[in-house]
Amino acid sequence: MPRIENDIKLDFKDVLLRPKRSTLKSRSEVDLMRSFTFRNSKGSYRGIPIIAANMDTVGTFEMALALHQFTLFTAIHKHYSVDDWSEFASKHPECLESVAVSTGTGDSDFEKISAIVEAVPQLKYICVDVANGYSEHFVHFVKDVRQKFPSHTIMAGNVVTGEMVEELILAGADIIKVGIGPGSVCTTRKKTGVGYPQLSAVIECADAAHGLSGHIISDGGCTCPGDVSKAFGAGADFVMLGGMLAGHSESGGEIIEKNGKKYKLFYGMSSDTAMKKHVGGVADYRASEGKTVEVSYKGPVDETIRDVLGGVRSTCTYVGAGKLKELSRRTTFIRVTQQLNTVFGNC
Amino acid sequence: MPRVDADLKLDFKDVLFRPKRSSLKSRSEVDLQRTFTFRNSKQTYTGIPIIAANMDTTGTFEMAKVLSKHTLFTAIHKHYSVEDWKHFSADHPECLQHVAASSGSSNADLEKLCAILQAVPALKYICLDVANGYSEYFVEFVKTVREKFPKHTIMAGNVVTGEMVEELILSGADIIKVGIGPGSVCTTRIKTGVGYPQLSAVIECADSAHGLKGHIISDGGCSCPGDVAKAFGAGADFVMMGGMLAGHDECTGEIIEKNGKKYKLFYGMSSDTAMKKYVGGVAEYRASEGRTVEVPYRGAVENTIRDVLGGLRSTCTYVGAAKLKELSRRTTFIRVTQQSSQMFT
Numbered sequence: 001m002p003r004i005e006n007d008i009k010l011d012f013k014d015v016l017l018r019p020k021r022s023t024l025k026s027r028s029e030v031d032l033m034r035s036f037t038f039r040n041s042k043g044s045y046r047g048i049p050i051i052a053a054n055m056d057t058v059g060t061f062e063m064a065l066a067l068h069q070f071t072l073f074t075a076i077h078k079h080y081s082v083d084d085w086s087e088f089a090s091k092h093p094e095c096l097e098s099v100a101v102s103t104g105t106g107d108s109d110f111e112k113i114s115a116i117v118e119a120v121p122q123l124k125y126i127c128v129d130v131a132n133g134y135s136e137h138f139v140h141f142v143k144d145v146r147q148k149f150p151s152h153t154i155m156a157g158n159v160v161t162g163e164m165v166e167e168l169i170l171a172g173a174d175i176i177k178v179g180i181g182p183g184s185v186c187t188t189r190k191k192t193g194v195g196y197p198q199l200s201a202v203i204e205c206a207d208a209a210h211g212l213s214g215h216i217i218s219d220g221g222c223t224c225p226g227d228v229s230k231a232f233g234a235g236a237d238f239v240m241l242g243g244m245l246a247g248h249s250e251s252g253g254e255i256i257e258k259n260g261k262k263y264k265l266f267y268g269m270s271s272d273t274a275m276k277k278h279v280g281g282v283a284d285y286r287a288s289e290g291k292t293v294e295v296s297y298k299g300p301v302d303e304t305i306r307d308v309l310g311g312v313r314s315t316c317t318y319v320g321a322g323k324l325k326e327l328s329r330r331t332t333f334i335r336v337t338q339q340l341n342t343v344f345g346n347c
Numbered sequence: 348m349p350r351v352d353a354d355l356k357l358d359f360k361d362v363l364f365r366p367k368r369s370s371l372k373s374r375s376e377v378d379l380q381r382t383f384t385f386r387n388s389k390q391t392y393t394g395i396p397i398i399a400a401n402m403d404t405t406g407t408f409e410m411a412k413v414l415s416k417h418t419l420f421t422a423i424h425k426h427y428s429v430e431d432w433k434h435f436s437a438d439h440p441e442c443l444q445h446v447a448a449s450s451g452s453s454n455a456d457l458e459k460l461c462a463i464l465q466a467v468p469a470l471k472y473i474c475l476d477v478a479n480g481y482s483e484y485f486v487e488f489v490k491t492v493r494e495k496f497p498k499h500t501i502m503a504g505n506v507v508t509g510e511m512v513e514e515l516i517l518s519g520a521d522i523i524k525v526g527i528g529p530g531s532v533c534t535t536r537i538k539t540g541v542g543y544p545q546l547s548a549v550i551e552c553a554d555s556a557h558g559l560k561g562h563i564i565s566d567g568g569c570s571c572p573g574d575v576a577k578a579f580g581a582g583a584d585f586v587m588m589g590g591m592l593a594g595h596d597e598c599t600g601e602i603i604e605k606n607g608k609k610y611k612l613f614y615g616m617s618s619d620t621a622m623k624k625y626v627g628g629v630a631e632y633r634a635s636e637g638r639t640v641e642v643p644y645r646g647a648v649e650n651t652i653r654d655v656l657g658g659l660r661s662t663c664t665y666v667g668a669a670k671l672k673e674l675s676r677r678t679t680f681i682r683v684t685q686q687s688s689q690m691f692t
Contacts, residue, residue: 001554002580002678004362009681132665136370160366167368180366180665184690191658193573193580194665195363197683223690243690266691285375287572287657293691 009200011182012227015333022320030313031323033071036237038174039213040146041153043124047071047098048309049324050228051217053242054078054102054127056274057266061088062250066301068095070309075127075155075240077252078102079278082115089120100125100155105141117149125153129177131188131270131289133159139171146172158219160196162208169214175238176214178205182221184243185268188289199234199333206235206328225311226339232312232324233331241308242266247295248304255297262297356547358529359574362680369667377660378670380418383584385521386560387493388500390471394418394445396671397575397655398564400589401425401449401474402616403624408435408442409597413648415445417656422474422502422587425449426625429462436467447472447502452488464496472500476524478535478617478636480506486518493519505566507543509555516561522585523561525552529568531590532615535636546581546680553582553675572658573686579659579671580678588655589613594642595651602644609644 024030036045052063054075061084064074076099080088089096101116101123103109117123128145130138133156142156156168157177165176181188181195189195198221209216218236222228222244231239245251246266256263267273268290275282282288298304312324319330371377382393399410401422408431411421423446427435436443448470450460464470475492477485480503489503503515504524512523528535528542536542545568556563565583569575569591578586592598593613603610614620615637622629629635645651663669666677 002550002582002675002680004357004550004680004682005365006682009683011683011685014684132366132369134366134369134665134667135372136368137372164366164368181363182688184688187687188661189363189687190571190573191654192662192665193359193362193364193576194366194662195683195687196365196681197363197685221688223688243688282657283375284653285657285660287654287661289658289661291691295691 009197010335011197012199012221012223012230013339014197014335015199015230016336016339017229017233017315017319018332018334019318020320020330020332022317024317024320024322027310027313027317029322030316032309032312034237034324036215038153038215039169040172040174041151043151043153045153047073049073049238050308051075051238051240052245053219053240054100054129055242055269056277057252057264058242058245059102060250060252063245063301064095064099065092066250067305068098070305071098072305073098073100073238075100075102078104078109078112082112082119085116086119089122093122096120096122097124099123100127102127102129105130105138110141110144114148117152125155127155128173129157131158133157133168133177134164139167142168142171142173155217157217160201160205162204165205165208165214165216166212169209169212174215175217176205176209177217177219177240178202178236179218179220183268184223185266185271185291185293186220186289187268187291191287191289199230202231202234202236206237210235225308226315228308229312229315229327230333232327233315233333235328243295244308245301245304247298248301249299250301256294263294264297265292266295267292356544357682358544359546359568359570359577360686361544361682362546362577363683364576364580364662364666365679365681366665367667367677367679369664371664371667371669374657374660374664376669377663379656379659381584381671383562385500385562386516387519387521388498390498390500392500394420395656396420396585398422398585398587399592400566400587401447401476402589403621404598404600404611404613405589405592406449407597407599408439410592410648411442411446412439413597414652415442417652418445419652420445420447420585422447422449425451425456425459429459429466432463433466436469440469443467443469444471446470447474449474449476452477452485457492460492461495464499472502474502475520476504478505480504480515480524481511486514489515489518489520502564504564507548507552509551512552512555512561512563513559516556516559521562522564523552523556524564524566524587525549525583526566526568530615531570532613532618532638532640533567533636534615534638538634538636546577549578549581549583553584557582572655573662575655576659576662576674577680579674580662580680582675590642591655592648592651594645595648596646597648603641610641611644612639613642614639
């Protein structure tokens with residue numbers, strides 16, 4: 001008989017941070033930089049731990065150039081060629097410390113990252129990304145990547161439960177990507193019924209990872225800067241953004257004009273759109289698990305980044321955290337039934 | 348004094364599957380076929396146990412032709428004549444192993460059912476369908492049908508609780524239809540206040556049925572492929588779909604054009620629309636218990652079927668079930684407050 005876990009799992013929308021006494025005088029005093037040393041690669045990292053997602057519309061070289069200015073990170077999508085990488089590396093060597101190369105788990109994927117890492121030796125991060133991080137094949141793939149690249153920092157996912165975070169860390173991954181189905185253009189939950197509310201997933205997975213000196217990325221589900229703060233508050237070491245970074249000049253794809261308004265296309269990486277673009281269509285044994293939306297064109301990403309960082313700084317002052325590092329220790333979530341006053345809409 | 352059952356009953360939207368370790372490499376490795384031997388008829392079934400509902404818009408011969416190609420099942424609605432059945436069975440004998448003839452519980456219904464089964468001996472499934480499976484009269488009707496047709500597999504319902512599932516199985520039914528009020532065009536819950544959240548109904552009824560080697564159909568409440576997966580995960584042997592199959596070429600009814608967009612009519616079988624069509628209107632002593640909606644026209648049902656089966660295969664890989672049979676054993680549901688991101692809706 002199926003089992004039901006009765007305690008309710010929570011999403012970002014189900015909580016708010018409770019304010020606490022604070023000695024900070026201004027948001028400007030808050031330090032968002034974090035330093036990590038990774039468990040398996042022994043590599044060290046310093047920066048503001050927000051990552052642009054490895055989607056072909058968001059994880060672009062252009063995004064990496066803009067985000068690097070703020071010490072943010074970009075997981076470059078896997079569809080650039082080795083030549084694209086060589087060219088980017090020669091023009092912008094300074095960016096390489098804040099980007100990762102992404103890969104799936106196919107044999108050709110492995111060959112391609114090997115070629116990219118050989119062509120760009122300064123590259124230190126590999127992001128191994130599959131929809132279902134629970135497959136045995138994926139664990140073996142992570143082990144193979146670790147063996148071939150002993151000193152590269154490996155991000156791996158996606159999973160949503162503690163035991164699988166532990167398994168992947170012990171298999172050689174340094175940073176585990178957490179999130180199944182929370183993304184704005186992800187339809188996995190509708191197509192399969194599988195998923196885990198993101199706040200609970202982050203709390204549980206962070207606990208598992210930190211116990212082994214590993215790290216996690218909260219991947220998906222952030223719709224506003226407050227959600228980014230909640231992810232950090234829940235214990236995420238990094239927060240990955242897709243939809244929030246879509247629609248900017250640095251995002252992939254053309255600007256579409258309709259009735260005098262400008263849009264850009266944004267879509268999940270298992271959507272019809274992405275599968276048509278990269279593999280010629282949806283295979284007949286599977287369903288598309290992503291949607292395609294037109295998001296309003298928002299211009300350069302700088303403004304959005306300032307907005308996100310300003311929001312997170314403000315969160316820190318509300319709970320009295322002088323550094324981002326202290327945020328999760330100072331976090332008390334209260335459960336709520338609505339996020340904000342909706343008299344004038346949801347924005 | 349009224350009693351309140353304090354534990355919360357759950358709908359599909361209240362849960363998600365927790366992913367589990369899996370040794371599957373690809374969704375293509377998942378086997379969705381199931382084989383059953385039924386308790387009372389002793390007949391054997393093999394196929395993908397998804398059923399088009401016996402509504403006059405979805406339980407059509409046209410639907411059966413497409414669905415049987417994928418080994419899916421169709422409960423043919425009860426408004427076809429004996430002649431219609433003769434033509435269909437002569438033209439498409441290959442479909443007959445994947446269809447049921449439906450019937451209400453009146454004498455006229457029984458006569459028509461007998462005539463159809465006599466005319467089409469290859470037909471092996473009977474679907475006895477009433478809004479309220481709790482009536483003593485219905486139990487007697489099931490017994491009568493079982494007596495007349497000892498070797499036909501009988502589906503009967505609808506009910507939502509274990510004790511009534513047991514009663515119907517012991518009265519001769521093989522497969523119990525579970526669901527009161529969950530359907531997309533059903534208004535029973537609003538008109539009467541009666542109903543049972545579908546996920547809990549399926550879990551409880553499956554448990555009762557399986558204890559007697561009976562089977563159940565989760566009937567109603569599926570709004571997306573994930574819900575179909577949840578019904579199977581909860582223990583349903585079959586899942587019946589109405590609204591998810593509405594609006595296709597294979598559905599009865601004309602395409603309606605409005606402002607350049609195409610629609611098809613879909614309605615509950617106790618709605619004004621259905622009652623006007625078949626019994627000349629809503630009787631004075633009763634309320635309509637269904638609504639009528641215009642659903643966007645969706646073309647061939649083939650694409651929708653692929654989408655549902657693809658989703659179901661993906662669910663199986665997420666919980667490590669190589670066969671649909673294993674899905675409910677590998678299922679742990681977690682309780683949630685929202686299904687998916689509302690950012691771009």
